[in-house]
Amino acid sequence: MKKNVLVCMAILLIASCCACEKKDGGKSMTDKNETIIGMSEEDKGKFATGISVDENAASPSGEKSVSSDGIEEQCPAEISATRSDVKYGEFTHGTYYSKTCGMERGYSILLPADYSADKKYPVLYLLHGIFGDEYSFSGDASNKIKEIVGNMAADGLIEETIVVCPNMFAATDPNQKPGFDAEACLPYDNFINDLVNDLMPYIKSEYSVRVGREDTYLAGFSMGGRETIFITLKRPELFGYVCAISAAPGVVATKDMFMSHPGQMTESEMRFADDAVVPNVFMLCCGSKDSVVGTYPKSYHELLTTNGTDHIWYEIQGADHDNNAIKSGIYNLFKKISEDKAQK
Numbered sequence: 001m002k003k004n005v006l007v008c009m010a011i012l013l014i015a016s017c018c019a020c021e022k023k024d025g026g027k028s029m030t031d032k033n034e035t036i037i038g039m040s041e042e043d044k045g046k047f048a049t050g051i052s053v054d055e056n057a058a059s060p061s062g063e064k065s066v067s068s069d070g071i072e073e074q075c076p077a078e079i080s081a082t083r084s085d086v087k088y089g090e091f092t093h094g095t096y097y098s099k100t101c102g103m104e105r106g107y108s109i110l111l112p113a114d115y116s117a118d119k120k121y122p123v124l125y126l127l128h129g130i131f132g133d134e135y136s137f138s139g140d141a142s143n144k145i146k147e148i149v150g151n152m153a154a155d156g157l158i159e160e161t162i163v164v165c166p167n168m169f170a171a172t173d174p175n176q177k178p179g180f181d182a183e184a185c186l187p188y189d190n191f192i193n194d195l196v197n198d199l200m201p202y203i204k205s206e207y208s209v210r211v212g213r214e215d216t217y218l219a220g221f222s223m224g225g226r227e228t229i230f231i232t233l234k235r236p237e238l239f240g241y242v243c244a245i246s247a248a249p250g251v252v253a254t255k256d257m258f259m260s261h262p263g264q265m266t267e268s269e270m271r272f273a274d275d276a277v278v279p280n281v282f283m284l285c286c287g288s289k290d291s292v293v294g295t296y297p298k299s300y301h302e303l304l305t306t307n308g309t310d311h312i313w314y315e316i317q318g319a320d321h322d323n324n325a326i327k328s329g330i331y332n333l334f335k336k337i338s339e340d341k342a343q344k
């Protein structure tokens with residue numbers, strides 16, 4: 001709890017720094033980035049993978065509720081628990097050459113414990129938050145990714161699934177650093193090219209994966225949620241199941257406490273093309289108490305609704321910009337995959 005307060009204070013401090021920069025507008029990029037670079041690595045990590053939560057605390061609302069569309073806001077304890085009778089996969093690290101970035105780049109991968117080249121597995125591409133990298137999810141045991149995937153497979157709800165965690169900062173300049181300004185965010189918007197043209201083909205060539213859209217999933221947290229929405233709207237035919245968790249601002253133009261966002265598209269463009277093959281499930285969610293992205297995810301839901309784009313939206317009661325939101329999003333994505341595939 002104390003940690004949460006400290007993190008919120010750090011975020012407010014950064015926000016006030018950004019506000020000051022705006023007042024004396026003439027600051028150079030470097031000056032602005034220095035303000036952000038001045039953040040401790042620990043605080044940057046809070047953006048990348050969420051504010052820490054007390055793992056032993058009850059889920060925020062405390063109650064199990066399943067809504068009419070099958071969403072269970074809180075990831076059930078038995079799904080995120082470490083069970084003695086389940087063998088979990090472990091994350092390992094690899095690299096691939098990215099033509100998009102002109103350099104070798106890293107990824108973390110979670111293979112099922114009994115991964116075998118004789119089987120073929122679905123793949124989830126999972127995108128981290130701002131300031132993160134390919135270690136953001138694998139380095140934070142409290143997001144329970146490997147437990148959720150392992151337990152749901154052990155319970156027969158989903159097939160054993162590979163999880164790939166890329167580095168989403170697809171810069172062409174190895175010295176460029178992420179930050180809260182439009183230019184420093186461009187490499188995140190370039191990730192669509194790295195993912196589609198470099199990483200996905202590499203994963204297909206190196207691992208025993210099912211290649212169709214039905215078995216290719218995309219999810220992301222915060223900045224990764226924003227890019228999940230962007231990539232899904234641009235390339236809806238590539239992914240069967242998608243979840244944007246606590247998506248950051250900037251899909252459409254806006255100004256928040258951190259920066260002015262030029263927008264990746266206009267509000268009316270925030271839809272699938274008329275003749276597009278679209279995901280079976282396109283889900284957006286956010287904690288009801290998100291102290292970093294606030295109501296931006298809800299505003300994306302409203303825009304998608306206005307534009308007639310099918311999607312699922314739900315709020316996780318009591319969750320902040322944290323692992324409770326991440327666990328919920330990942331669980332509900334797999335739950336939807338399980339239900340949808342059971343009908344086929």
Ligand code: FER
Binds near residue numbers: 221
């Ligand atoms: C912003 C607010 C939040 C933003 C990014 C974030 C680039 C991302 C937060 C996260 O990834 O945790 O204005 O602009």
